[in-house]
Amino acid sequence: MPELSRRQILGGSLAAVASAAGLPLLQGCSNKGRGGTDAGGADGIKLPKYIAYQDFTPDLTGKNGVDSATFKYPADPVAAISGPVGDGQRVAALTVTNSPAPPARGRNAYWQELERRLGFTFDIEIVPSTDYGQRFQTAVAGGKLPDLFSIYPGQVPSLPALLQKKAVDLTPHLSGDAISKYPLLANVPTVSWKQTVYDGKIYGIPIPRGAQSTLTLYSRDDLLTKLGITKPPASLQELQDLCKELTLAKTNTWALGRVPLTYLRQMFKIPNGWSVQNGRLVSAFEAEQQKDALEAGRKLMVAGVVHPDGFTAPGSIRKTWVANGSTLMVDDSFSAWHAFYNYPHPDTFRLAAWAPPIAEGGGTAPVWLGAPTINITAINLTASDRVEALLSLLNYLAAPFGTSEYLFKNYGVKDVHHTLKGTDPVLTDKGRTEIALGLEYVANAPWMTYQPGAPDVTKAQFDAQDTLVPTAVADPTISLYSETNVRKGNQIGMGDLELDILQGRKPVSAWDEGLAKWKKAGGDTIRDEFQKALDHQPS
Template identity: 30%
Template sequence: MNPSLAGAAANRRQFLGLLGLGATAMAGAGLLAGCSRPAGTSGTATNVDAISAVLPKYQPVELVTPDIAGVRPIADGYLKYPAELVKAVTETPGNSDEPISAMTPWWGPTPPGRDRNAYLQAVNEQLGVPVDFSVQDGNTYADKLSATLGARDVPDLLCAPNWEIDKIPRFSDAVSTLFEDLTDHLAGDAASAYPHLASFTTGAWQYAVWGGRLAAVPWPTDNPFPYALFYRKDLTDAAGAQAPANIEELYEFGKALTDPGRNVWAFGSVFNMVQMFYGVPGSQGGWRQTDGGGLEFKYETEEYRAALEFTTKLFAEGLVHPDIAESRGSADAKQLFNSGRTLCYEDGVGAWRGMYSEQRQITPTFDMRPVPIFSATGDGDPIAWGEEKPIFYTFVKKGLGKERTEEILRVLNWCAAPFGSQEYHLRQYGVAGQHHTVSADGSPEVTELGRQEMADQYTFLVGRYPAIVQTADVPGFVEKLLAYSNETVKYLEPNPWAGIKLEFPANYSRVGQPTEDKILDVLRGRRPTSDLEQIVSEWRSGGGDEGRDFFAKALEDNGR
């Protein structure tokens, strides 16, 4: 988390790196106040392929022909901003004048409210109804989300990241209690009243079903990869070093470029990417089927042990920045990378554009690139973790009535207008001369006022038909991103549970984060690698084996 929203500048994309939390984020156990479940609850598995009757009829919308086609689910690329924009919504969505309350996350400074925010005022004028945003700190959004659900005091529109709700026990109970059933509004041909929502893929809508009913509006992903291994090409070129192409070169890269005397270390956090290089399974956080028909988790595999031993060696030999090595988490990995104190680290693919744009304003030569994925052993193809689940879901408060719900859906349809439309342009860039200027190549450049007032408020409410657009602040970015993504998607790991909505057993959810903390101690040298066997045993007895039975039954029940 991990997509790129075409054209946003500087800190408007800080949140996107967090979209790459993937298995690491999902390993933790979220507790929902007032909706907790007892230890041992077995979880649920729903085959979403069986609910086609409640899904919107797919109606693609394309206003501009792409310059570079993405290999699905990768978004298409556009190398220039269109000179002429289409008005995609001809009627004003709102007519009640009653403010719509909304809660969204943001990984940056909190913007002013609508009374002091020209951007919100401009968009609300087009909507015909004001949207009142409660913008919450993305770093603590899980706590706010749990508290809001637990208090049963939800806004009219609630944005929920997939990596947070996957950790909330019995979230489906909260859905049926607190949020509107959207099936009759959007199923089948009914979605034609909201054509931009109908342009979302059927696969995205499948995941928005709870209890056999359509319960949310999804934000479709445009890039399925949770991580990439980024390196500072500007600095490595100056040092005469190349991007590593195999595991031995990655180690030598670390040895050659680490220089504590100059306050430079080769690596920040890299363990998730090292796992991919070694072929560690990543489906549903780390499961795969064995040749004998059973299931094994990543902790139990030889590939994971090899990845752990390799990464532990990087720490032991001082090739990882000490702030990373001494922390319980990953310290401020972005700042270390941006300042050149580390030359290589992992992050969500979505972090790339924002960091590139922001840092080029500080250091014009700044250049970050992803290391092409490779197989550590050299045998067979590499493995890329990833999934096509929506990034966010937007829920509508239950009990607002038919007219109010339809008004809100019209607002969401406006917000979902695709690239090439006037609506997209206003939502992404605000008012010309205030929130953005136009660069020599015709692309918008966000101003300081835009950075202060825009926190992707309307973007978080709903997705749109994916597009990656070239802008002046990130020269060559679209070509680089599409080249990397279109190559990496070839190695996307098959997911045996694709199309099955899973709500994990309580014990399995709860054992995840404590186990990851123990693994972290091994990586940092606080525990020997020989402790892995004990850690795995504790994981199995604490809920891991319960998870194995759950995932196996989900496959069996769905004929796989």
């Protein structure tokens, strides 16, 4: 699955959605019912009951937030669905992709086979991630949202009002035990459902990511082992020394693909976005250690150990550098581990994920836990008479690993879109091209760590998560909603200042002035809105 950044997807281009659709600008932004539990939220709402899928047993069972893992795809995968999907009528969906555009339906054997299996026409508008914000805005303003549409909760202005006006309230269909009618949706963990609740109602189904959005620092373990480096640095000083050792100008080799600022901040124990201190939210921007982390990043730049194009190259290029050995370390999400192996690489290619050492030494610091939900899929209010049929389609698309439905959704038809290496499906060029319909952002199962034909890689991924995730620090605002954050968060953010400091255009001391401006421009308001939402949550 491609790594998808909500900030890159929307980039603030949805700022006109609310006014264009006739929605109130600062109304309807209640957090009522956010963060409800099976026992009931602040107003008694019950999130869908979690019912784990039982017909497949992974080789390694994840606990404490760690994703489960399996070494081989079953030789005879069972069907998770019996009976028809949908109601036989056409379904339209708007979704996103980070992959090249697939062939149109008429030239796409996978799409045609999908419709044959479903028994109806499935119109999918697949929008590149960089264009999705504008396309969504246009669809909302023109009243042309399809039956199913992807939403990125932290980026849509007046989202509660938009959902109330445009989306079906799914609470009667999914709350509590009601979800048992859709057992594959019930297999989605409870924590992912929190971002579907607005104004005390469930307005969509979540696309779970588990721990996959968590950032880690990758190293080329095979190359470092050859150099006698078998363990991560134990302090900031050791990291700096190692980076200098690994950077060789004569061979155009750099230690780092970019400044790993999140990793450095973890080393200084800076909170993940926000922290709760004496019952009150405090922004991580206010942590005194921010300047220490920025100074550490600046020193890496001055030392010349960061690839010179590291600030401008997209993630795909940075992965290429790691795969070809141009850089030996880069920070990326857990979901990227699988993606690295899609790039041309030597047979010896192996990755390791390094825990951040405490800056001054003496142990390791916790990593920052990523968001458990990447987006939600809502059902258009105009399709309210077909809710059960559309939910049955979403249930089908959420079929878990080990099933025949999952095998087809992700790997297509045998000997056309994939071949078998033992029992493991390996995509063909036709498969990689045709399957990219963005279905993983319409509905999806919980993540399964799996590298076809490479059980040692699967084990390495699982072990890395098992080391880092159980102690990871979550952002306490992750399932909360702030209208000011959606409208102004990117605009007033500190990212430009970070770049200016890291690239030497401004001194580290400029952080204090930037923080004061951020607070005045809306940071304090964001905090107050998150605080109100947090106070409304059940204890």
